[in-house]
Amino acid sequence: MKNRSLTALVSAFARAYHAEYNQHPVFNDSLARAMLTDEEYHNIGVQMSQGIGFFLPDFKGSQEEALRAVVDFQLSPTPLGRAAFTEQALHNAVMLGAGQYLILGAGYDTFAYRQPEWASQLQIYEIDHPATAEDKRRRTAELLPPKPANVHEVPADLAEPRWEKLLLAAPEFDPSRISFSSLLGISYYLTKTEFEQLLSVLAELLPAGSSFAFDYPDGRTFTPEAGERTQKQIKIAAQAGEPMQASYTYPELEQLLEDCGLLIYRHLTPPEITKELFQAYNDKQPEHPLSAFDNVNYCLAVKR
Structure with missing residues (x-):
């Protein structure tokens, strides 16, 4: 990706x-709005509401209701769920x-700028x-508070060889x-070989006991058995110039991780994600229910 990531902005x-718009959010990213200008926020909302015919062909309602439907149906389940999963695992x-x-692939993640007290001793890259x-x-310079002292930026193309030299040279x-x-959001856009190489580099770089959290598309993603949302997402990513490259069955993923010296510690499928991460929200706001995205699993692996 030679330009700023469109999928990261969305x-x-x-x-x-x-x-x-939710009193009991699945994941409360209190600074995400500050990452976008008013014009960007408005324009993305208009574009998404106007795409209601693509996302939900049978929808009937106002433009505002259309935007809510698109966000809840297509846009938010994966960013919300994987962020909640990862930050819970990070805390542990x-x-x-x-x-x-x-x-890695930090995009417009805001954890570094809203870090809780328990993160104060971390060095964040x-x-x-x-x-x-x-x-x-x-x-961040224009819209957010000053960068905390424990936050370090490492501009690096993960597809380039020896990118880890830049990390090794980073302060602290x-x-x-x-x-x-x-x-x-990384495994989708790398080939299987590239994703394995990335994990292998990290596993070799970091000591035993280190953890690795990621989401990935399951083995049905590129088949006729893929869910409706997944099929639409594949088209959207391709049109944005960021085509999806790979998917994994559980045995494939297990073998890939084993080859990198990693073991699966936690693994959640869409029904498990909905139950564990979305159910409390759905109970409190049943008029706008969320379900985990089709064919997307979450994984937490640990180096042996």
């Missing part, structure tokens, strides 16, 4: 919209001694393509310190 919009890892948080990293740096980074890595 994910920020989805997190912002959900936090703004910190309580067990993790001292570094690596956010936001790693992303230089174009997206520069765009985010501009936005210690490859011997137990770390937590998030790789959200």
